[in-house]
Amino acid sequence: MNDAAPPLLDVDGLALSLARFDGTARILNGVDLVVFPGERVALVGESGCGKTLTARMIMGLFDERGASVEGRIRFDDDDLLALDARGWDRLRGRRLTMIFQDPVAALNPVFTIADQLATVILRGGQAHTRVEARDLARPALAAVAIADPDRVLDSYPFQLSGGLNQRVLIAMALVNRPALVLADEPGTALDVTVQAQTLALMHNLTDASGAAVLLITHNLGVVRNFAQRVYVMYAGSIVEEAPVAELFAAPRHPYTQALFAAVPRLTGEGLPVGIEGGVPDYRVPPPGCRFHPRCPHARPQCHQPPPVIEVAPGHKVACVLFGEKRDG
Amino acid sequence: MAEVTRIEAVGVSKAYRVGDRRVQALSRVSLRAAPAETLAVVGESGSGKSTLGRILLGVERPDEGEIRLDSAALSLPLPKAMRRRLQVVQQNPLSTLNPRRTVGQSVALPLRVHRLVAPRQTTARVRELLDLVGLPTDTQDRYPNALSGGQRQRAALARALAAEPDLIVLDEPTSALDVSVQARVLHLLIDLQARIGLTYIFITHDLSVVRNIAARVAVLYRGRVVETGPTEAVFRRPRHRYTTMLLSAIPVVSAAEEAVKPQWPQETRAQTAEAESAGCTFAPRCPFALDPCWRTPPPIESADGRHFAACYNPKDATS
Numbered sequence: 001m002n003d004a005a006p007p008l009l010d011v012d013g014l015a016l017s018l019a020r021f022d023g024t025a026r027i028l029n030g031v032d033l034v035v036f037p038g039e040r041v042a043l044v045g046e047s048g049c050g051k052t053l054t055a056r057m058i059m060g061l062f063d064e065r066g067a068s069v070e071g072r073i074r075f076d077d078d079d080l081l082a083l084d085a086r087g088w089d090r091l092r093g094r095r096l097t098m099i100f101q102d103p104v105a106a107l108n109p110v111f112t113i114a115d116q117l118a119t120v121i122l123r124g125g126q127a128h129t130r131v132e133a134r135d136l137a138r139p140a141l142a143a144v145a146i147a148d149p150d151r152v153l154d155s156y157p158f159q160l161s162g163g164l165n166q167r168v169l170i171a172m173a174l175v176n177r178p179a180l181v182l183a184d185e186p187g188t189a190l191d192v193t194v195q196a197q198t199l200a201l202m203h204n205l206t207d208a209s210g211a212a213v214l215l216i217t218h219n220l221g222v223v224r225n226f227a228q229r230v231y232v233m234y235a236g237s238i239v240e241e242a243p244v245a246e247l248f249a250a251p252r253h254p255y256t257q258a259l260f261a262a263v264p265r266l267t268g269e270g271l272p273v274g275i276e277g278g279v280p281d282y283r284v285p286p287p288g289c290r291f292h293p294r295c296p297h298a299r300p301q302c303h304q305p306p307p308v309i310e311v312a313p314g315h316k317v318a319c320v321l322f323g324e325k326r327d328g
Numbered sequence: 329m330a331e332v333t334r335i336e337a338v339g340v341s342k343a344y345r346v347g348d349r350r351v352q353a354l355s356r357v358s359l360r361a362a363p364a365e366t367l368a369v370v371g372e373s374g375s376g377k378s379t380l381g382r383i384l385l386g387v388e389r390p391d392e393g394e395i396r397l398d399s400a401a402l403s404l405p406l407p408k409a410m411r412r413r414l415q416v417v418q419q420n421p422l423s424t425l426n427p428r429r430t431v432g433q434s435v436a437l438p439l440r441v442h443r444l445v446a447p448r449q450t451t452a453r454v455r456e457l458l459d460l461v462g463l464p465t466d467t468q469d470r471y472p473n474a475l476s477g478g479q480r481q482r483a484a485l486a487r488a489l490a491a492e493p494d495l496i497v498l499d500e501p502t503s504a505l506d507v508s509v510q511a512r513v514l515h516l517l518i519d520l521q522a523r524i525g526l527t528y529i530f531i532t533h534d535l536s537v538v539r540n541i542a543a544r545v546a547v548l549y550r551g552r553v554v555e556t557g558p559t560e561a562v563f564r565r566p567r568h569r570y571t572t573m574l575l576s577a578i579p580v581v582s583a584a585e586e587a588v589k590p591q592w593p594q595e596t597r598a599q600t601a602e603a604e605s606a607g608c609t610f611a612p613r614c615p616f617a618l619d620p621c622w623r624t625p626p627p628i629e630s631a632d633g634r635h636f637a638a639c640y641n642p643k644d645a646t647s
Contacts, residue, residue: 047477150639191372195579221580253524263581266589271540272507272511274511
């Protein structure tokens with residue numbers, strides 16, 4: 001990436017604790033993440049690791065009583081954690097958009113696609129009337145490889161296939177030419193062939209428009225196909241970040257390595273190996289590195305917060321193993 | 329074939345009425361699985377794979393054709409003794425385990441219904457079964473909502489095993505699980521199969537899992553078996569174009585896997601409402617479709633008696 005340009009999105013030490021009746025759960029435990037303009041970045045992790053929550057915090061969609069937030073989220077020149085309603089109005093749906101996992105749940109069942117897409121277009125200020133908006137909606141749908149935009153525009157979501165609805169969502173997310181699109185498991189609810197097409201479309205369209213993408217996923221294969229850089233998240237922390245080719249060639253964090261070992265391979269070398277144990281209880285998380293109770297390399301130092309070590313250019317690992325190597 | 333067959337579907341068809349439309353969920357599906365074998369049934373949503381699962385279990389009656397267990401045709405409704413032999417584990421154990429029953433109560437139920445152990449021995453047998461699926465003994469007193477996804481799936485498996493079945497239909501058993509948990513559940517399934525000699529019908533859309541767990545695979549597209557054969561052969565030399573497309577779309581994590589994936593022309597055509605084909609159901613999506621593909625359903629054929637495909641223009645004919 002172009003290191004000279006400042007990042008478009010800069011998440012710095014983001015932590016989130018929720019007070020529950022049975023204790024305080026520190027769900028995000030210091031997330032550091034940047035996205036540069038035009039870059040495709042993936043945030044990968046298993047369920048409950050906090051990846052979707054991170055996305056919702058970035059979008060300003062997380063608002064729960066009893067939450068205590070630390071850290072900073074900067075987007076362009078805005079401090080998102082301090083943004084008021086007017087500020088969000090300026091960004092959300094315009095410079096900053098989101099594609100949700102389940103297209104059927106994300107679209108309103110009682111309005112036609114034309115209504116919903118026009119609302120988005122009017123909000124972006126590219127059109128001033130619904131008629132003008134429809135004229136812009138047609139090419140927006142054509143861009144996501146929808147052959148008969150008018151039929152789709154006059155349909156309700158339930159009249160369209162999952163794949164078509166997903167394309168409509170992509171069109172909605174891109175029509176106002178955002179600087180950053182957050183995509184939370186797009187296409188996961190769809191068949192593999194449709195999922196592959198969805199990702200290819202997003203790849204081509206964001207390339208053409210120069211939009212950056214932060215892709216939230218649990219699927220390492222999807223990361224490899226789509227992203228340029230990747231963050232691996234475990235139990236509320238980023239444990240490793242690297243350029244995609246680098247991570248897939250040489251994953252370094254014990255959790256990342258275990259995650260790769262758990263993926264069944266198409267080459268058929270037999271069943272993969274799972275990870276013993278489970279995700280920690282966030283109310284009483286293990287001290288230091290949260291992975292250490294499941295880690296084959298755990299040692300006493302793991303009870304301290306792990307150092308973040310740059311093992312190769314742009315490849316950082318939050319693990320004490322690499323600190324030792326550098327010292328010795 | 330001389331091989332022993334545990335379960336067999338012979339020419340099974342099933343249609344449903346949806347509003348005023350008739351949806352043909354299955355069309356003349358035939359397949360079989362040997363004792364202690366895993367047969368994977370793969371296909372995308374709407375391919376009819378779950379309908380097939382229900383028919384194999386004898387909970388749904390086919391319009392045509394029949395299911396044979398150890399060569400004897402199932403007669404519906406199934407007598408209790410037959411129901412015991414056919415069990416199921418579904419995708420979401422939270423919806424299949426009774427939330428008001430402890431795991432121990434759920435696992436004990438088949439023991440009582442089928443009178444498999446003396447009442448005094450029920451508790452001991454429940455513990456044995458929980459141990460078999462790798463759950464700690466205290467799980468018997470817990471409710472499903474207090475368990476993790478992987479633990480719930482183990483509990484659902486323990487309940488299925490309690491009936492001492494010959495066959496388990498596994499309907500997307502690990503799709504809701506994280507890969508790190510999925511791997512452990514798959515190991516457990518294989519381990520149990522080796523110890524007890526279970527036959528599995530493994531219904532899934534996850535081809536990477538199929539590659540590593542099933543001896544044979546049947547590919548379903550819109551209610552028809554389009555290709556079936558030994559897993560290795562189907563993955564290495566897919567014949568039907570739909571199988572080829574499916575394999576080419578799998579996201580993989582290494583260059584070695586990328587190398588074994590077949591190539592598929594990237595779909596550049598815009599999506600339209602799909603044309604109907606009187607012949608091969610895949611013809612509207614197939615860039616290799618020939619005239620006959622649109623007219624007559626292709627017969628399912630094999631050169632070696634093991635690997636079958638229903639395609640007029642199979643992959644190795646042109647590329």
